[in-house]
Amino acid sequence: xKFFAAALGLxxxxxPQVTAHYxxxxxxxxxxxxxxxxxxxxNTNINSPVTVVSSNDMTCNAGASAAPGIAWAKxxxxxxxxxxxxxxxxxxxxxxMAKVPTxxxxxxxxxxxxxxxxxxxxxxxxxxxxxxxxxxxxxxSFSFTIPSKLVSGDYLVRIxxxxxxxxxxxxEAQFYISCGQIHVFGTGTSSPSSSSLVAIPGVYTGNEPxxxxxxxxxxxVTYTQPGPAVWS
Numbered sequence: 580x581k582f583f584a585a586a587l588g589l590x591x592x593x594x595p596q597v598t599a600h601y602x603x604x605x606x607x608x609x610x611x612x613x614x615x616x617x618x619x620x621x622n623t624n625i626n627s628p629v630t631v632v633s634s635n636d637m638t639c640n641a642g643a644s645a646a647p648g649i650a651w652a653k654x655x656x657x658x659x660x661x662x663x664x665x666x667x668x669x670x671x672x673x674x675x676m677a678k679v680p681t682x683x684x685x686x687x688x689x690x691x692x693x694x695x696x697x698x699x700x701x702x703x704x705x706x707x708x709x710x711x712x713x714x715x716x717x718x719x720s721f722s723f724t725i726p727s728k729l730v731s732g733d734y735l736v737r738i739x740x741x742x743x744x745x746x747x748x749x750x751e752a753q754f755y756i757s758c759g760q761i762h763v764f765g766t767g768t769s770s771p772s773s774s775s776l777v778a779i780p781g782v783y784t785g786n787e788p789x790x791x792x793x794x795x796x797x798x799x800v801t802y803t804q805p806g807p808a809v810w811s
Contacts, residue, residue, distance in 0.1 A: 600626035600627060600628065600664070600667075600755070601626065601662050601663060601664040601665065601666055601667060601740075601755060602626055602662065602663045602664070602755070602757065603619065603660040603661070603662055603738050603740075603755065603756070603757035604616060604619060604661065604662065604663045604757070605617070605618075605619060605660065605661040606618040606619055606650050606658060606659070606660060606661075606759045606761070607658060607659035607660065607661055607720060607722060608650045608651075608652055608658050608761075609652075609656075612661045612720070613650065615663070616646055617646060617647060617648050617650075618646050618648050618649065618650040618759050618760050618761070619646055619660070619757050619758065619759050619760075620639050620640075620643040620644060620645065620646050620757065620758045620759070620760065621643070621644055621646065622639070622640035622641055622642050622643045622644075622757075623641050623642030624636070624640050624641040624642065626663075628742065628753030628754055628755050629641065629753075629754040629755075629756055630750055630751065630752065630753055630754070631750065632750075632752075632754075632780060632783040632784065632785045632790075633780050633781075634780060635780060636756075637754065637756065637779055637780040637783075638689065638690045638691070638737070638756075638758070638779050638780065639689070639690055639735070639737060639756065639757070639758035640756045640757060640758070643689070643758060645686040645687060645760075646686065646759075646760050647686075648760065649684065649685045649686060649733065649760045649761065649762050650759070650760065650761045650762070651761070651762045651764060652725055652761050652762070652763060652764075653725070653763070653764055653765050654725050654726065654727050654728065654729045654731070654763050654764070654765035654766075654767040655724065655725060655726075655727030655765065655767075656724070656725055657722050657723065657724050657725075658722065658723070658725060658736070658759075658761070659720050659721055659722030659723065660720060660721055660738045660757060660759065661719065661720040662718070662719050662720060664719075665717045665718060665719045666715050666716060666717060666718050666719075666740055668740075668742030668743070668744045668753065669713040669715075669716060669742070669743055669744055669794060670713060670715065670740060670741040670742045670743040670744075670746075670752075670753075671700065671701060671703060671713070671715065671740070671741055671743075671789065671802075671804055671805070672699075672700060672701040672715050672721055672738065672739065672740050672741075673697060673699075673700050673738070673739050673741070673804070673805070673806050674697065674698050674699040674700065674721075674723050674736065674737065674738050674739075675695040675696060675697050675698065675736070675737045675739075675777075675779065675806075676695070676696060676698050676725075676729075676734050676735065676736050676737070677690050677694040677695045677696070677734060677735045677737070678694065678730075678732055678733075678734055678770065679732060679733035679734060679735065680694075683733075684733050684760075685733040685734060685735055685760035685761060685762065686760055688733070688735060690735050690737065690758065690779065691778075692778060693773075693776045693777060693778040693781070694776060694778070695737065695776060695777050695778065695779050695782070696771040696775050696777070696807070696810040697777075697806055697807050697808065697809050697810060698723060698724075698725070698726060698736075698809060698810060699721075699723035699724075699809060700806070700809055701714055701715050701721065702714075702789075702802055702804045703799075703802035705799060705800065705801050705802055707800055708797065708798050708799070708800040709798065710798060711794055711798055711799055711802065715740060721738065725763060726767070726769070726810065727765075727767065728767040728768065728769040729763055729765075729767045729769060729770070730763075730767050730768055730769060730770050731762075731763055731764050731765060731767065732762070732763060733760075733761070733762050733763075734761050734762070734763055735758050735759070735760065735761075736758065736759045736761055737756065737757070737758045737759075737779070738756070738757055738758075738759075739754050739755065739756045740754075740755045741753065741754055741755075741789075741790065741805070742754075742755065743790075743792060743794050744794070746790060746791060746792050746793070746794070747791075747792065747793035747795075748791075749785055749786070749791055750785060752785070752790045771810045775807065775810050777806070777807055782806055782807070783805060783806070787803070787805045788803045789802060789803045789804055789805035790805050
């Protein structure tokens with residue numbers, strides 16, 4: 580069993596990188612997958628991951644710039660992100676949102692500062708050390724619900740898939756990131772308190788048990804999702 584698990588880990592690292600990478604390219608709004616980068620900030624990173632958690636590339640990916648549109652989505656509705664290629668590597672998903680400051684729009688805001696709050700996550704399924712499974716495996720999209728009481732306004736919505744196939748060494752977790760531009764409307768009046776807000780970069784040190792982890796052997800007994808709790 581030990582040899583088999585180690586072999587799986589080695590095989591994952593030997594897959595040609597160009598086939599193993601994937602990008603969150605499109606928003607899903609009102610059940611429709613929009614055009615690539617219509618509402619998702621384009622970047623200059625091609626299909627490579629971000630690995631330095633202190634880098635500004637962690638915010639919306641390397642070279643992120645304004646998308647041409649801002650999608651309207653009602654508070655309490657389901658939206659999502661679609662990928663250009665299904666997720667290949669094992670690991671979790673986190674989704675964050677950030678309220679755009681007065682005087683800016685979702686297109687112009689870069690997401691700097693302690694402004695982000697988590698709205699969704701997808702972790703691992705464990706059974707005490709016999710197996711660890713990743714529900715994000717082979718997903719071609721991921722959807723979530725905008726908090727129903729969220730106050731109206733422009734927001735950035737940021738998704739990350741964290742690939743952990745080589746994460747047994749510091750700095751080897753791989754972040755696949757995109758930011759969407761949305762305008763939330765509705766009758767909501769709530770906003771996260773300052774204690775629920777994090778900065779990106781800044782939310783991770785790279786030493787979190789969910790980021791610095793050997794998922795192959797020994798098989799983890801449990802998995803701790805990195806980042807803050809989901810804001811409710």
